[in-house]
Amino acid sequence: MLNYSKRVSDDLMQWVVAEEQFSTLTLGKCEAIMSLGNGYMGLRSATEEPYIGEKRNLFVNGTFNKFDEEEVTELPNAADLTRLDLRIDGERFSLEKGSFTGYSRMLNIRDAELTRSFDWESKDGKKLRFTFRRFVSLHHKHAIGMRMEVTLLQGDVRLSVGSGIDGQMNNSGSQHFHEGEKRIYDKTYLELLQQTTESKVTFVLHAAHSHKLNGAELNLAPRMEIERRQVAVKYELDLCEGDTYTFDKLATVYTSRDLEFSGESDLSTIRSHALEQLKALHDQGFDEMLSEHQKAWAEVWRDYDITLKSKNEFDLLAVRFAVYHLVVMTPAHDRRMGIGAKGLSGEGYKGHSFWDTEIFILPFYIYSNPRIARSLLEYRYLGLEGARRKAKENGFEGAMYPWEAAWPSDGEVTPVWGAVDIVTGEQTKIWSGFIEQHISSDIAYAVWHYFKATGDQEYMDRYGYEIILDTAKFWASRLEWDEEHGRYHINEVIGPDEYKEHVDNNAFTNYMAHFNISLAIQYCDELKEKRPELFAELNSKLGLEAARPVWEEKLGLIYLPQPNEQNIIPQDDTYLQKQIIDLTPYKNQSKVGSLFDDYNLDQVNNLQVSKQADIMMLFLLLEDRFQPEVKRANYNYYEEKTLHDSSLSLSTHSILANDFGDEALAYDLFRRAAEIDLGPNMHSSDAGIHSASLGGIWECLVMGFAGVRMLGGELHLNPRLPQAWEELSFPLYWQGSRLQIRIDRSGIRIKSSSADVIRLKVAGKPVSFEGELELPQTSGAQPIS
Structure with a gap:
């Protein structure tokens, strides 16, 4: 069962997605919606202990590989860094054994941190409290931090913890990596090298562990294990009632496709750099790494400063959830990569980019972070090579873009x-x-669109x-x-x-x-x-x-x-x-x-019958060409004939419903779009989150309820808030100026970051201002008749 109104603390209101009942039959939902990432890599949030039906995915953006000639290129599932082999008195730990209470798994959207906690009792009556924490660093794009705390509440136990780097991963059966080199340095630093079979991308993964007992540093001698495609260590210790054991694991991921190694860097250079970085992070420790990561996310939320006062608390959470995933899925660091239809949260659509990016995600970046919008469009420029090849192969001239795109030069990669x-x-x-x-x-x-807006x-x-x-x-x-x-x-x-x-x-x-x-x-x-x-x-x-x-x-x-x-x-x-x-x-x-x-x-x-918006898209993209x-x-x-079987559809129909003054339907469609990933269907996101729908949620707010449009090179604003909302505020970049727009029942307020004259149309009427503009609601929206 998922809880979207969990009261963790006052400062985390509408920032938390929580799971409060655990079931091995619905693992995929939380693995996907609680996935972590930083645009460079994405980590699916499988539990530390394994279960049948889980999907352990670690994807690094842009590292596409083809299993063989009979399959298309896809993002390869890299070695797993998160699984722990936990044993209590020699028996493998699992929530399917013994009993547990107080279960909670939470994604803290504000800090991009995953936590899980519960009290567990063995069949022998021994009670332990487990707390797990995990993050993919936004400050250091190659780093992952994990922590487990075990407190013994009743009895004495022998605890065993096995941890390592597991290269025995695949993509639903497709194995993308050759057997790699494994090594353990100084009984502390684990290393596994992998190379993709066809694209020859080398992955360099490292991990290191540290321990505390009751807050004091603890040195434990590991038992080292190197098997086929695996390198691991095992630690054992005795815990007495009242003891708290803290186990930290820090890991780094580098590849030969990383921008910093795109020159003539050989494997030894990447390897030595990655190991050096791991050692530095190991010295720094989990707490300081997490603090840097939290500061980086605080900057994100300052940049994408969306506020929403609604009678339904879920609305703001849904918007923040959308922005969170847009950030963790977008390769802001490298123009050679696009955005996958499932982001980096699952194997669905193989990491390929569709028109989803340009039509449903790009507007968010055009108006919220033009630098990233440009990077995504430079990816399409680099893709001209593949587009021209596809056109030629099909007997046409010019550039015929692939329906599904991977590495820019790959061309068409649709199965x-x-x-x-x-x-x-x-x-x-x-x-x-x-x-x-x-x-x-x-x-x-x-x-x-980008050029006219920027x-x-x-x-x-x-x-x-x-x-x-x-x-x-x-x-x-x-x-x-x-x-x-x-x-x-x-x-x-x-x-x-x-x-x-x-x-x-x-x-x-x-x-x-x-x-x-x-x-x-x-x-x-x-x-x-x-x-x-x-x-x-x-x-x-x-x-x-x-x-x-x-x-x-x-x-x-x-x-x-x-x-x-x-x-x-x-x-x-x-x-x-x-x-x-x-x-x-x-x-x-x-x-x-x-x-x-x-x-x-x-x-x-x-x-x-229509799967999704078709004709309707024209009324959004080319709306000034059609009569009301x-x-x-x-x-x-067409609305009554559209089943919205595509996650791309609901947001478009919501925006148009608002244009026509049908506020109730517009709001209902917005809520349904928000519930594609966050709704009660516990299998809707098994293959990964729906990236276009998440971009569409932002579009519902800004292009729909706020009525922001670019028409003929002009900025238009025609707001109409749903009855459930009292206030909406968001940043918007226009022609190099950052505007902060606030809409409430009394009117519209716009503050500009620049001294330039800002010109726009509000409800069809030309307006110009410098610095700040305030308009009463009486000059606001008029529905399309």
Whole structure:
């Protein structure tokens, strides 16, 4: 059972996610939602003692490897550092033996620390109190700290603690590492080297232990063990009633792919540096490391200063939970890496990056930390190599971005085969990597969004223009001429709604391709007129002189599905002709995907049912291109046919519901989005947290209830708080200025960090100010009619 309102202390109110009942049948939930990380690495929060069904995952961002030619590249599960072999009087310790009371496992979001405690009684009546603490350092990105305290409450025991580095890990059966070198230095410092089988990334892992008895340093001689893919030590001691034994373990993780070793560093250099760092941390100790880590997180919360006064305490906790995971999953340290669909919290989606980043996560960073937003977009620039290769392999020009991306140069890494077909019993082919192509324009859109919000001309000159222009070349070559209608179509695709495969003229895909090409024409002309040297450089690389007239000729002939007599835009050529069924049982489902208990994908393809927001995405990304009555009609039509079986969907519909003045539905959808990971479903996060949904939670607050939008290069604010909220405050960067925006029932207050004049529109009315602005609520939001 999970508790989201646990009263630990006054200063930790709405900062704690707690588990208060332990079950080996639901291990994955807490392992994922309580996972730790710092962007460099992510550590799934499996318990120290092992259980059947657990998933012990340690991922280092960017270290992708392919098991063999029949599988796709994935983040390899590195050696385990967290498991302890605990024995009480010779018997292996487990919560499945004896009895326990006072159980609590907590993720302290404020300090990014995991704790677990309980009192345990053996079958012999001996009672022990256990407390475990763990953190992945934000101050030292290579370090992990762990502590176990054991207090003997009744009786005397012989305690044995086995600990080490276990390289016998795999990714659901796929072994990514060769047998590595193992060593123990000075009976204290454990070392294990691993190298990935195909990508040849070397991992260098170290660990060291220290002990205290009743607060005094304790020297224990270990029994050293080196086995296949394992190096470990075992300590034994006798405890008397009243004794408290403290066991600390500090570990470090380095790889040959780390930015600091990206030059000519050989293994001996990495190895000696890593060992030196471990020794320094060992001398420093757990407490000082934790203090530095807490200070680093305090800075995070100062930077992302979101406050929310709600009648429901869960709301603020959910927002903080989202920001916490956005921080721990994002490789802010290295532009060569993206964000996985499960962050670094589980094996789901193999650590690959999707359009999730650009559409659902990037806005958080654009408006909260533009430096990191730029790094994520530089990752996409580095990915042009793979995108160009994919385009060429498919017979197209320009840059065709992979649906799933790993290391920038890898190209397309989407698996070909997926789940079983319930009707045929055969494995289902995954078509996304072949025909879900809107990601190329999604990335171009994200570049444009970042540039308009930040004014980062240097990024555009070095990276952004090239992405937009080369993706436009892809789309121009992808268009198919329809002689009968005298226009260009985009056939045989999958749009955002992945329940509709092999469709023609998916509206989202067509509109976004049109946007991409239109933007390329605009920038091509601007560069030629105002930046001839840069134009010449890009022309030499991309052939713009030849591409420009092709774009011009094709742009006006791209088929853009228009509203019918009922103002409904067809999602694709055949959606509105498909069968309509009663979706009530599936709209009220307790788990996603229940539709497939009754239908296979081919059958679903012939129903008017959507997995997620599709047409609706256009009303968020290109909202100023559609009339209010068209948006409203389509929302009413498609919302009832959307099952929200994708975690990407609820936040989009929440934002649009708020736009239409349906505050109750908007708030309900926000809560449902927040409960994807934090809700009562104890298996929703087994494969890892839902990174796009977490970005969507922030979008609900800022783009939804606060009404923040970038439209045509202008900042818009049109707030409408739900009834449960009294006040919302958040930072927002705009054109280099940091704004602190506060919205409550009395009005809007904005403070700027710069002396520049800030211009924006509030509820559609132009406003400009310097320093500070205060507006009464009467000038606030108007719903879209």
